[in-house]
Amino acid sequence: MRQSKLLSAQLQVLRQQMYPPEAMKSMKTFTSREVASLLGVAESTLRQMSIDGEGVIPDRQDNGRRAYTLAQINELRVFLAHKRPGESLGFLPRRREGDKLQVIAVANFKGGSAKTTTTVHLAHYMALQGLRVLVLDLDPQASLSTMFGYQPEFDVDENETLYAALRYDEEERRPLREVIRKSYFEGVDIVPGNLELMEYEHETPQAIARGLSRGDGMFFRRLKSVISEVENDYDLVLIDSPPQLGYLTLGALYAATSLIITVHPAMLDVASMNQFLAMTSDLMSVIEDAGGSLDHDFIRYIITRHNPHDAPQVNVVALLRSLFGQDVLAAPVVDTTAIANAGLEKKSLYEIARGAVGRDTLNRALESVDAVNGEIFQLVKTVWGRT
Template sequence: MPEKHSIGSQIGDLAQSGEKMIERLRRKAFLPESRKGLNVRFGIAEAAGLLGCSTNRIRMAEDDGRLPPPPAGDNGRRLGYSIEDMLNMREVLGASPRRASGDPAAMIAVQNFKGGVGKSTVTTHLAHYFAVRGYRVLVVDCDSQATTTTLFGFNPHFNITREETLYPYLSIDPTQADLLYAVKHTPWPNVDLIPSNLELFDVEYELAAAGADGQSVLATRFRKLKQGLTDISRNYDVVILDPPPALGTISLAVMQAANALLVPLAATTPDFCSTVQFLSMMDQVLEQLTEAGIAVDYQFVRLLCSKFDANDPSHDMVRAIMEQSFGPALLPVPILESAEISHAAMRMMTIYELEKPIGTARTHKRCRANLDEALGQVEQLVRSTWGRVDRIDEELVVNG
């Protein structure tokens, strides 16, 4: 029988070997500088659709000098508009979707205690969906497993220190008074990230060891995270929180700090049962928080079916059960299972970052259209909390 220390050594070796492989994959994916880049561009028709205006309006703005034309390639053809170009176009043409100064930023917690539901995938795709549409987005990785941080192109083991996570702000002996220190820029000009790594879990240990004074310490930490996020959210329209998939101190603090809850779940019986348990547990916890004087208020609570296979009869059956159980709280459009999403994740990317399809053009187009529709449901919920309605598409008006 092997000794305990040898088992520990073996596990440590496995972890170290895995971390080295992640770094190798990251370097291969982000050559030549080993830094994630963003080279996606939009044609004029797609740009007009995103801005809610006509292609003629864009061309007129380019003709009269208000907008620069997109660069041309070696063959003389226009290369399309970058994300930076799109943001500038929104400002010049008055097509920015930003919230009004009196509207609070949407602070959406993407949470489920069941693993494998695509929580981090939904988080990153939701962030990039909002970014494409011109919103200012902050993603806060509160999970020490740091999958979201990895998908944004950072290696949590090699690139992120504990001092760059939420730890210096939430620890028993904090060294930071606000969260500005932790904000990192990403390749997206309108998406920032507060990263995570394994050492963030130290917060859980410290608070568990707080002793008899634990309850007051916990309450203080809950209020502190909410205050810090509220302060920093002044610079953003949407804040997306990715908490740990467990009922710990950080998860509870995130649940209290958020003003909206999005629960992803897959269309399987175990996922459905686990999600019901999660909701039941959340109900009890929120009741206890309220009794302790810690306010929790959500502008919306929705469930989003992810990894849905329309060709699997069992998925249809489970989704029907979800509809009967959750009613309108279940968003009507699920995220479809797609090899394109899996292939993009292998490159530490989302569908919105791909310059060209990985699989067939048809598969990519279908996947992108589904994501736009599914995540657009969340956008409309956010806009409704601001009292905003859908913008009218000028192209549709002109063409009847």
């Protein structure tokens, strides 16, 4: 306990140094070139719109260049979607009436498979495309919350995690909307986590014994029921699952419309994933025997931390592709110092400033992550009936 308090205090000091003066993360601005790339228009079109006073008026930096916030980019999406109705889905790809809310669980109980990093990059990528994203931190270790700038023991009080919405105590349970927080990243909301989430693992067996886990209140249905409360507010829900197959993970698997399994291409990791798949299969059977219906739109494997020059890793990737075919995403996430350096500042590659790492290194890393996230986005759009 003494060492935990020492470390917590030092982490708080580091955060205050990293994000002065409020000790909270903030969102970067975007250049005209970056905005044009995100919107799929020419930079000259943006310049002319700014001159004509159309859309939004960006800020001017000291060097005279235009700087756009993500909120302004989203305003431009709406403006262009109305101005060019034939291209509206390209500018504003949010789900329309009749489109199913996409709930993607990122899972694997092997540590070091980059679950949290994958979730953060996917959330940021989808928000940059104009989607409304909710991320749920189901891991008591709360690494996802840390990446979003929350120090769990300081910033997340009692009954402020997802446990507050899932708990069996009717008097203490809160609506999900009350524990959702706006993040610093425009378009991304978060329900942070901390050690309190372990209470759900402890209480569920007792609730089952007392007959409290029935109907929609059954332990594996509770998360899906809770998400339905805010279904109209989001296009995509991302769940960072805990690294074990407990009641929270079962709830995530049942609530999910799709499943992403991260795998580091090393034999020990693959052997561990095999156990994860076997146990997951058994537990899904238990859910179905209890009346639960599991119908995922897609299940995909992401190769993470891949070194294409490492022969054993290349062989493992080849093995996975030969066994699982198209269920393995075509693009792997390469092992790069850019992601590690960004992680030191609790940032994704989409936040890191140019110059923080070598330009070529950052570009290669972004190309890799963009390719992976682009594949997932395409799968989501296919579910929504868009080709």
